[in-house]
Amino acid sequence: MHRLSRRGFLGAGVGTVGAAAVACATPGGGEAAKGGQGDEATDAQGADAAPLAGQTVAFDGPHQAGVQTASQANLALISFDLNEGVDRAGVRRLMNLWTEDARALCGGKNPVGGLEPEMVQTPANLTITVGFGEPLFDKIGLPDQRPGFLHDIPAFEHDDLDPRWGQTDLVLQICGDDAISVAYAMRHMIRSGVDYAHTRWFQRGLSHADGSMADGTTPRNLFGQKDGTVNPHGDEEYDQQVWIDAAADGAPDWLDGGSVMVARRIAMHMDEWEKLDRNSREVVIGRDLPEGAPLSGGDEFTEPDLTKTDETGLPVIDPKSHMALSRDDEKYDAEQRLLRRPYTYDLEPEPGSGDASNSGLVFLCYQRNPDKQFSAIQRRLDGGDRLNEWITHIGSSVYALPPGVGEDGDSYWGQRLLEA
Amino acid sequence: MHRLSRRGFLGAGVGTVGAAAVACATPGGGEAAKGGQGDEATDAQGADAAPLAGQTVAFDGPHQAGVQTASQANLALISFDLNEGVDRAGVRRLMNLWTEDARALCGGKNPVGGLEPEMVQTPANLTITVGFGEPLFDKIGLPDQRPGFLHDIPAFEHDDLDPRWGQTDLVLQICGDDAISVAYAMRHMIRSGVDYAHTRWFQRGLSHADGSMADGTTPRNLFGQKDGTVNPHGDEEYDQQVWIDAAADGAPDWLDGGSVMVARRIAMHMDEWEKLDRNSREVVIGRDLPEGAPLSGGDEFTEPDLTKTDETGLPVIDPKSHMALSRDDEKYDAEQRLLRRPYTYDLEPEPGSGDASNSGLVFLCYQRNPDKQFSAIQRRLDGGDRLNEWITHIGSSVYALPPGVGEDGDSYWGQRLLEA
Known part of the structure; x- marks a missing residue:
């Protein structure tokens, strides 16, 4: 008897839980497959003994994973600026590399050229999500493709913003239930992109462990408050609140099916x-x-x-x-x-x-x-x-999060933008 | 059908897995009950939906928990120095307080006076372990009770030691599978002791998530190496390598059944x-x-x-x-x-x-x-x-780790030392 984690049943309307989560572009939301069993990954560890190890969240789909996905236990949010001289063609190569690497890592597979195949065997619901910051668009010569709402959040009276956690060209949000797998994925993505971009800041975060909260329970923060009670539930509310409809939202076409992430650091x-x-x-x-x-x-x-x-x-x-x-x-x-x-x-x-x-x-x-x-x-x-x-x-x-990748959409992150 | 985590079966020779882990002083090692189901704690969350939440490690026993306990996913190592003017009687009061608080927290119960009962409901294998540093013994007027081997590790040629992570009077090692529970336990213990001791440094650490490794698998570090292959297994090897026999080791009586922890920060x-x-x-x-x-x-x-x-x-x-x-x-x-x-x-x-x-x-x-x-x-x-x-x-x-507490031993951490 195999126990699937609560996370397999949360986060999305379509409850696709099963094998081959990696390759499939599930209609209605790739992220729906969170908690599916990646067959590749479990072979190495023995599924029954390590129920969390091989759980994967589908990488391909109309939206990027890591948004409509129940919060995993660990967050590594890493921001980057482009290296001097990297142009649109360079960013295209970077996104090709990163998309392939992220798909492999999230599926429990060794990325091309990866020297540490032992470190990818426990994805434990790993997701990797990319975002584009306002400064990117001028640097790649596409200022007209910047959505009008992608700019600094207005200054507020009670803010005490430290530029140490400020705006950058790119961001990777890496989430997963195993801290060591998240740490390795972060290292791999940084190394993989080193010819094109360098890190600006890291923000590590923690949430409740998989298996420590009953299904549907809202997690608490350190003030003891439940945080997330009024979040959207189900595809319809995600479409209303989260996923961009380019025509309705006055957003550029390349962002159709994407979203906008605001990252505030709050002491x-x-x-x-x-x-x-x-x-x-x-x-x-x-x-x-x-x-x-x-x-x-x-x-x-x-x-x-x-x-x-x-x-x-x-x-x-x-x-x-x-x-x-x-x-x-x-x-x-x-x-x-x-x-x-x-x-x-x-x-x-x-x-x-x-x-x-x-x-x-x-x-x-x-x-x-x-x-x-x-x-x-x-x-x-x-x-x-x-x-x-x-x-x-x-x-x-x-950051603007481009839509997901897969058979019916972009073949790599941001393709429609970068080939505009 | 209830799934117990792999951690329930590791770490100790006596496989006591069952209810009432909090109150029992299991012969042969209280820490053996890791993974036992704290009935108090699971009521709040629903055991089947959150299999990790209510798992507890027995607090009472001949040895402190958190040593012969399979590594949990999160570590908070916090060091303290005594406040100005705190003497032996003060340390005795601190240890009384901390022992009661740690027993409650590790059992998923609200400590006396705790204002956040919601934050203690998911112990998830929480352990809290205390250690006494070399400087403590002079400060409490008991230099003769300091074991001869409790002193700075000799300087080595390749060391590049930062005093920021140096020796202190006291340490608390807090480990657990849920990061938020560990963070709360740390806050509570710091507040609880604030009249007697103040923090010097925190060292946070991560290991594999519960459920992400097959039973008996040795965890890997970020170099990709398995780390811990030659560790002791079973009570006999723990007695040979880890637990102090005061007579045989030339140690003071109060440390019989204790151990010595060396904490090295290694970049x-x-x-x-x-x-x-x-x-x-x-x-x-x-x-x-x-x-x-x-x-x-x-x-x-x-x-x-x-x-x-x-x-x-x-x-x-x-x-x-x-x-x-x-x-x-x-x-x-x-x-x-x-x-x-x-x-x-x-x-x-x-x-x-x-x-x-x-x-x-x-x-x-x-x-x-x-x-x-x-x-x-x-x-x-x-x-x-x-x-x-x-x-x-x-x-x-x-740090010298005093033995465990319970019916057959000290009634609070370090009693035999502090009432010497």
Whole structure:
């Protein structure tokens, strides 16, 4: 009897769970195959003894994997700038290389020329996702192909952005349930691209382990909050909120079926937060801690009643709470919802800082248009969110994620852009 | 049908897998219960849907957990110095607090006064282990109770030690399969002890995920080597190599049943290592890459034949290889073997360093006497190990681990020392 992980059943509408996840371009979403059993990979380890090892997420499909995929335990977000003199032809060669390498690694296969075949045998739901930053388009001589909404997130009053985590030409998001496989995939991708691009920053993140959360449970961050309750579920909501429809969104054709990732690094001031009692923590968020239910009642997935008042006439959900302010706009349900896929960072305090913690979120969100989605919400939060006292945005970058690759689409990442 | 993880069957001779892991002091080794099902913890999440969540490692027993326990996916190693003015009575109160808190956290229960009961529900094989550093003994007025072998590891020629990772008064080793639970446990223990001790450094480490390796498989490090092949197996070898027999080892009585942990931070120069072809990598180590078998033949667990020569008369295993030099002493089998429990670190490169990687090992090893075990081996390696070209020891510290707690022993960590 073989146990499949919870992740095999989450994240996408089409529950394709089975063999040959690597080669197939599943109609309706390649990423749906998360948790499928890559036959190649399990031979080496013995499937029954290591149920997680050979689980693969389909690489090919209309959308890139790693977005509509249940969060894996580990994140390595690596950004790059092009090397001096690399032009559009160079980026085309890089994307050809990276696409082949990523497909092999995510399928538990040794990439061409790889000297460490032992290190690829446990993909454990590995996904590798590419993104293009605003500066790339001038460098490859295609400024007209830059989508209008691909620019720096507007400056907000409470931001304290460090250029160390700033905008770059390219990004790779590598996620997986085995930290060693993620570390190896990162090394391989960096080496593979070394003639074309060099690293700018790494952001490592952690989430709950595969098997540590019941199916459909929303993960918690270090403030103890459930984070991701209002995320989209199912293909229809992903189409509404996440995947770009080029014609409807006024986006260039090459981005049809893609998305936009906003990566914010958010420091969480643990020492101060932990001085609050539980009631205050719940007021700040607008939800209770045990269930993540709105303070107006119900369970985690009950719609909050922002108009409900207590016996003294005060609103039960503070209008300045994080949850209330996020939603306080008539456009919220119509166009501002987005996919959040946050990871926790928890590092050594900077030497000499005197801090006892260096923790926070690598907050990743995905949407069709960051001007209308992330920035619209963040403008409200910046103006009054009670939570601002305990968090600071310290890094910001934005990347257009080209659509997936496979039989019916691009043969390598960004083909329609790079052969424009 | 409930699937227990591979970790439930590893790490100890007594395979006690079952309920009530928290309260029982299993004869022969409390740590043997790793993978047992903490009933308290699973109620909250649903055991079948989250098979890893409620798995607990018994806290009470003759030895501390976290040593004879199969490596979990995450390590947080945190060191502390005593606050100004904290004396023996203060340390006694700290150890009382920490023992109770660690027992609760490892059992998936809310520690007394804990404001985040939601964060303790997925212990996922959490272990918390305490160690006492050399400087502690003078500070608590018990210099005579310091074991003679508890001092800085001798300086070696190839060391490049950074005091940032140096000796401290105390250490907590927190390991678990869920990164968020480990992060929370670390926060709780730091806060709990804040009146008595402050943090000096954190060392975070990663290993393979639960479920990603077949039973009994030796994990690999980022050089692609299997690391831990010659570790002890079973209670008898642990008694020979790891657990202190106070009378036989000339150690103070309070340390009977304890051990000594040496923590070395070892930078691995990935960029240079990856320039080697596979054959050269195997010569440097003395083992092949696919199986970890000695180059003299056989499989991973075959004894190497250091005298075997090829047709030209040269030794098949280079005498300067890492494996050959580790063993090149008549005392090796009799008294130098030890337990290695290495974790990988894989961090952002230091800003401005120009490096493309910042990777290596938090190399933890456990023994009865570091003078006779770690230092004896390291002296040979420092003198000639071919691997020295690709690794540098950059941090060093040593801690005496008091024995476990429970009905038949100390009622809190270090009781026999602190009430001496």
